[in-house]
Amino acid sequence: xxxxxxxxxxxxxxxxxxxxxxxxxxxxxxxxxxxxxxxxxxxxxxxxxxxxxxxxxxxxxxxxxxxxxxxxxxxxxxxxxxx
Numbered sequence: 001x002x003x004x005x006x007x008x009x010x011x012x013x014x015x016x017x018x019x020x021x022x023x024x025x026x027x028x029x030x031x032x033x034x035x036x037x038x039x040x041x042x043x044x045x046x047x048x049x050x051x052x053x054x055x056x057x058x059x060x061x062x063x064x065x066x067x068x069x070x071x072x073x074x075x076x077x078x079x080x081x082x083x
Contacts, residue, residue: 012056012083013038020052036073049077056083 017027017039028040037051055064064082 008058009054009056012081013054015083016052016054016081036069036078051075051078052081053078054081054083 013029017029020027020039020041024044026042026044026046030037030040036053038054039052040049041052042049055066057064066080070080
């Protein structure tokens, strides 16, 4: 059985996917072993694409846990969403 943190994280990923879909984007979750991206997103015309890393926290956090690799992963098409 998944631990609470894993469930919270997956809830955030699917909430972000649902919101992006609602706004007209094409969204696909990645496999859990994918490094750096939880979602792959494109516009309807497939002219722009983004990788999305979702960070989810329950409660009212005053910090966000991001891995050491966050500083090395720099791209105009890679974004973070904090939930």
